Amino acid sequence: MIQRAILVVAIFLAILLALTFGDALLAQAYAWISQLTGWIVHNFADLYAGLRYYLSTHTTKVVLAIALTIPVSWWVFRSREKELRNPANHRKIAIVLAICLGWLGAHRFYLGQIGWGIVYLLILWFFAPLVIVLSLIDAVRYFFMTDEQFTIART
Known part of the structure; x- marks a missing residue:
């Protein structure tokens, strides 16, 4: 059960990252990772503030990623049930x-x-x-x- 939940989260994050970094992938990903690492090293409160800021500025991307995660996860589980085992x-x-x-x-x-x-x-x-x-x-x-x-x- 936990494996399926983690797989759903991974699919969601992959879709969200694809939507977020679609244009200038390498430059944005590098800036995001370095900024995220800086937040985590200092304090989880900074990470929370960063996530809150991201959610407020990119709400449509997050909603779209959630909307795409549900059918993609359902399709993966349904069509690849035996392979996943x-x-x-x-x-x-x-x-x-x-x-x-x-x-x-x-x-x-x-x-x-x-x-x-x-x-x-x-x-x-x-x-x-x-x-x-x-x-x-x-x-x-x-x-x-x-x-x-x-x-x-x-x-």
Whole structure:
């Protein structure tokens, strides 16, 4: 159940990022990531203020992203039900989550490793660049694992 919820959140964030950074993708993404990292390093209140500002200035994008997330998630779950249960796809989804949302520990939560996910959030609170590096290391590690090794590692 938590895997489906995380997959829905990942789809939503991917759609929202595509809508937000559609024009000048690299320049905007770089500015957003550096600004977001600066907020997180200083205080979560700054992150809340930034999210609140973003929601107030880009309300239509957020609503459109939510409206698109629901049918896309439904389609993915309906058409790919058997494939989503395949351990190889769990590994692929974990790699994508580690790259895109690894700084939040989303890949660890997706794999059911709640404790490690909380550790990632704590590291994020104290030193954000470290958690980004750790999540990229996890992505590379998952990429080079076989499906059998991945199944053993996630238990």
